[in-house]
Amino acid sequence: MLIRIVRLTFAPEHVTAFLQIFQESEAQIRQMPGCRHLELWQDADDPRVYCTHSHWESAADLDAYRRSALFGQxxxxxxxxxxAPPLAFSVHPANLPATADA
Incomplete structure (x- = not known):
C-alpha cells in the first residue's frame, strides 16, 4: 500500500472554489482503480491550508490516476x-520487527 499526502495552500478567496472542486470529484477519485481511501484534512492553525490523504494499492495505481482524464481536469x-507551491509525498507503513517483552 502507498499513502499519498499532498499539502495545498490557497489564497483565502479561493478556498470555496477548491472545496467545490474537491466535492465534485472526490467520488470519482475514490472509484479509480487502486484507490482505497481518500479524505481531506484542514490545517488546525491555517484555514486556507488543506491536505489530501489517500491510500493506493500501489505506486502504479497512483501513477495511472495521475495520467487519467479526471486528474487532467x-x-x-x-x-x-x-x-504557494504544493508539497506532495508518498509513504509506506513502517514494518517494524516485533519486539519481545522483557
Whole structure:
C-alpha cells in the first residue's frame, strides 16, 4: 500500500472554489482503480491550508490516476487556486520487527 499526502495552500478567496472542486470529484477519485481511501484534512492553525490523504494499492495505481482524464481536469483547476507551491509525498507503513517483552 502507498499513502499519498499532498499539502495545498490557497489564497483565502479561493478556498470555496477548491472545496467545490474537491466535492465534485472526490467520488470519482475514490472509484479509480487502486484507490482505497481518500479524505481531506484542514490545517488546525491555517484555514486556507488543506491536505489530501489517500491510500493506493500501489505506486502504479497512483501513477495511472495521475495520467487519467479526471486528474487532467482536477489538478489544473486546483493548481490555479494555489498561493504557494504544493508539497506532495508518498509513504509506506513502517514494518517494524516485533519486539519481545522483557
Amino acid at each position: 482536477v489538478w489544473p483547476a486546483t493548481k490555479a487556486l494555489f498561493s
